[in-house]
Amino acid sequence: MDTSNHWYGHAHILSEYCGLPFEQPRPIWGVLQHGWNLLHGFGPGHEPPYGFPKFVWSHANLRRGQAVGWRDYAVIGAPWNYLLELKKDVEPVPPADEREGTIFYPFHTWDHGEINGDHDRLIAEILDTEEGPVTVCLYWIEYDMPEIRRRYEDAGFRVICHGKRGTLRQGTDIRFLHKQYAEQIRHRRVASNRLTTAIFYGASVGSEVAVYGDPMTFADVRDASVRDGNDQARRLFPEFHGVETDAEEVRATTVRELGLDAMASPAELRALFGWEITA
Amino acid sequence: MNDTDTPSKIGAYSVVSGDMYDWSDMVGARTLPRGPVLTRFAVATASDASHLLVVGPHDLELLDAAIGRAATTTVVLRTHPDAKLVSERYADRAVDVVCGDLRSWTPDRPADAVLALDGFGRVATIDAAPTDWHAIAEHVVGLATPDSRLAVVVPNPASPLAQLRTVAPEASNEDADWSFPVHDRANPSSLADASARFAGRGYTLWPDVGSPTLAAAPEACSVALAVAHGRPSDTPTLREVQPALGRTLDTLGAEAAAGGWLVTRGLDPIPAVVGVDRTGDETSWTAAERSWLVEAMRDSARRDASGLRRHVRLLREAVADAPERWCGLQVDEIGLDAGRVVPVHESTVKLGESADEILLGLLDELAAFICAAGWRHPWPAGRGRDELTVLLAATIDVAVTPADVRTVRQQRESSLASTGMTPVVAPRQAPQDADPGELRRLMDENEALQGQVTWFKQQMRQRQTMTHEVRTATRRDVAALNDRIKELEDQLSARQAPAVNRVARRASTVPGRARAGFGRVPGVRPAARLLRRALRAIRRVAGR
Incomplete structure (x- = not known):
């Protein structure tokens, strides 16, 4: 199994959705898209080997992949969608009047690169903009950096982290998305300084969404494979940008980008992933 | 400017x-x-x-x-x-x-x-x-x-050429030309549709929109012109499209069979036919009504000996009259107009010297089409292209040998190559024509597959290691059980009744555990049998 299939507990959620154990998902014959992006479904430099099916979230990912000559695509929607399906009865999204405050996701570094940006400026913008309590969700790297974490805490924000995505199946918080779901449904707004996966997740659970503030930049835009796609995202998805956004437009785009209209049944997923129960 | x-x-x-x-x-x-x-x-x-x-x-x-x-x-x-x-x-x-x-x-x-x-x-x-x-x-x-x-x-997705291209063999993963076959239902279904959208006039493009060698207004595009430009020189597998093209042209007309259409509006006067010959030079074109090649192939298909003879004779007479007009043409560039054989364009190329040589070269190309263009039973019957050419020449009383045919073909193909032209029908790909790029692609694919195999091997090794560890642990447990049984047997042999009762109670749970966890581990079943015997002995002793 491609180890990125485990990130954020994606394989685990899909396993549970298919009626199989959550804790120990079977190997998926193929590669899952692990985050929303403006590429072909996979990160820069991540080229699934020939013959491996590519399970992507949206038809836009499929079209981009096919445009660069990649084959073997299947659009199944985001694993998040399947978590929503699993949660709809046991932990449903509460009514709007029971939700309060904002959860803000600052743009973050990643395992192989850093970003440049002014956290203090961003904090000031959040304080100027948001009414009510603010929860700031840091990526695990920033969360483990006291000098950054403390700035948000000192500003009076509740600071949390959903967990680690892990590397090579080590250190993965397999309930990452569960934690994210629990946090998002208790907040009225989901915001970030960049259009990111979390914004789409927020929109999918009926949160108001907003993208504003210093977008920060990658410190090492080495070549076209690690480019800063913020401007492109603003051009392509203007409906998400700004302090106030149009819920209807945002919802329509979210359905397309998360593939909420492209979900597979448990039987279909089992067949696609090579999870047919043979015993 | x-x-x-x-x-x-x-x-x-x-x-x-x-x-x-x-x-x-x-x-x-x-x-x-x-x-x-x-x-x-x-x-x-x-x-x-x-x-x-x-x-x-x-x-x-x-x-x-x-x-x-x-x-x-x-x-x-x-x-x-x-x-x-x-x-x-x-x-x-x-x-x-x-x-x-x-x-x-x-x-x-x-x-x-x-x-x-x-x-x-x-x-x-x-x-x-x-x-x-x-x-x-x-x-x-x-x-x-x-x-x-x-x-x-x-x-024009409906052109025979476009349709044949869509059924090309599966493209390799490294093939940059591969694209997902998107079909746009809104694509105009005819040149008239497309022209109407822009209030313009239209040209048919041949052989395709990628590299057209002919743009002709529909009224000026005859079957002969379309056939002469219906053979893409860069796509060997599609060179044999003429019979299908001939049928489509007769049925639907040049506009519907074209590789594509060009809609123009407001341009300075442009001739009704704009085209280049096979060397890439602009030339003048004769919009002959029919294609001599297609008509001769139809004679062949319906076994019309007299029809074929007549067409070959017409060609011989035309070539004999003015060999200089024919010396640069290939067989799919011959038109039939009002019962006369005419060249579809002027050419300065020289593919043959004498009239006999030119005629034999053209008949050899006709034979190539008859052999290669989809006729299941070439006729006149022969044992291949050389002999078929001999027979075609014989229909007009010209006696040649297969060796003569090969000599003329060799000279002709050499002349074609020197002018950048290609033979009418691509020869079978010989090993020396192997594409190094194809080899590289296959090697890359092989390397990728080897990567997958390595990945699987690693997975298998991991599982093997895990299985080994489980088996070792199980054997250790079985050994412990055996030791315990031995200990019980020793205690029984010492006939210590109070102690035996306690032992019997504790030991009575052992077979169940053994069955549940280790039933398939080698050595467990004999150990269980031994344990049951021991238990029976304990119960006997305890019952006394």
Whole structure:
């Protein structure tokens, strides 16, 4: 199994959705898209080997992949969608009047690169903009950096982290998305300084969404494979940008980008992933 | 236009929504329409325009010819690499380059000339849901003045050539030409449809829209012309399309069978037929009514000996009368007009010297078509192309040997090669023709597969290790059980009744555990049997 299939507990959620154990998902014959992006479904430099099916979230990912000559695509929607399906009865999204405050996701570094940006400026913008309590969700790297974490805490924000995505199946918080779901449904707004996966997740659970503030930049835009796609995202998805956004437009785009209209049944997923129960 | 009068600009471009990264429509992608025929239309469109709009990617040589003719030019491309390429190439010219979806761009002033020779297939971003031909056409109309000049290429998916290409063998994963076969239902179904959209006039393009060698108005495009241009020289597997093309032309007409259409509006007078011969030179064309090749092949198909004889005789007479008119032609460039055999164009090439040699070469090419173009039972019967040529020559009382045929063919193919022309039917690919690129692709694919095998081996090793560890632990447990049994037996043999009762109670749970956990481990079943015997002995002792 491609180890990125485990990130954020994606394989685990899909396993549970298919009626199989959550804790120990079977190997998926193929590669899952692990985050929303403006590429072909996979990160820069991540080229699934020939013959491996590519399970992507949206038809836009499929079209981009096919445009660069990649084959073997299947659009199944985001694993998040399947978590929503699993949660709809046991932990449903509460009514709007029971939700309060904002959860803000600052743009973050990643395992192989850093970003440049002014956290203090961003904090000031959040304080100027948001009414009510603010929860700031840091990526695990920033969360483990006291000098950054403390700035948000000192500003009076509740600071949390959903967990680690892990590397090579080590250190993965397999309930990452569960934690994210629990946090998002208790907040009225989901915001970030960049259009990111979390914004789409927020929109999918009926949160108001907003993208504003210093977008920060990658410190090492080495070549076209690690480019800063913020401007492109603003051009392509203007409906998400700004302090106030149009819920209807945002919802329509979210359905397309998360593939909420492209979900597979448990039987279909089992067949696609090579999870047919043979015993 | 004097370039020094125009403002210079730096190598930069503007960006609108729908810009695409990571790939190019101009480099390493499906070939862009090019060639002298399209260039002529591009130049006619751009000449003296005040604002030329170039829609989508275009061949750079073609752009070079057109851009200098207009006062200002805007090129709209959807990908960043292409926008960079074009903006750098024309950095010192009055050329604005816009990167993004054509529908996101609004010009400062409408264009008075529009060039869209790649059609509308590569102007919309793939980030958004696919759009259709009509939506783009409507937008293009809105970007230009009502009386603007225009040249738009529209592919014809129903042409025999296009259809044969869609059933080409599976493309390799490394094949950059591969593209997902998108079918646009809004694509105009005819040249009339396409022309009506722009209130223009149309030309049929042959053999395809990628590199047409002929653009002919429908009324000027005869079967002979279409057949003469229906053999793409760069696609060997499609060279045998003539019989299918002949049938389609007879049934649907030249317009419906064309590789594509060119819609023009407001251009300076352009002849009804614009074309180049197989050496790439412009020449004059005779719109002969029928194709001699197709008619002769039909005679062959229906076993019409007298018909075939008549066609061969007509050809001999025409060649004998004026060999210089035939010495540069191939067999699919022969027309039949009012019962006479005529060349479809003039040629300065020399593929043969004497009339006999030229005729034999043409008959040999007819034989090649009859052998290779899909006839299951070539007729007149022969044992191959050489003997079939001998028989065709014999129908007009010309006696030649297979050796003569091969000699003429060799000379002819050598002359063809020296002029950049290709044989009418591609010979079977010999080992020496193997494509090194294909070998490299296969090796790359092999390497990728080896990578997968390595991955599987690693997985298997991990599982093997895990199985080994489990088995070792199980054996350890079995050994412990055996030790315990031995201990119990020792205690029993010492006949210590109170102690035995306790032992019996504790030991009675052991077989159950053994069955549940280790039933399939070697040694467990004998151990369990032994334990049961021991238990029976304990119970006997305890019962006393």
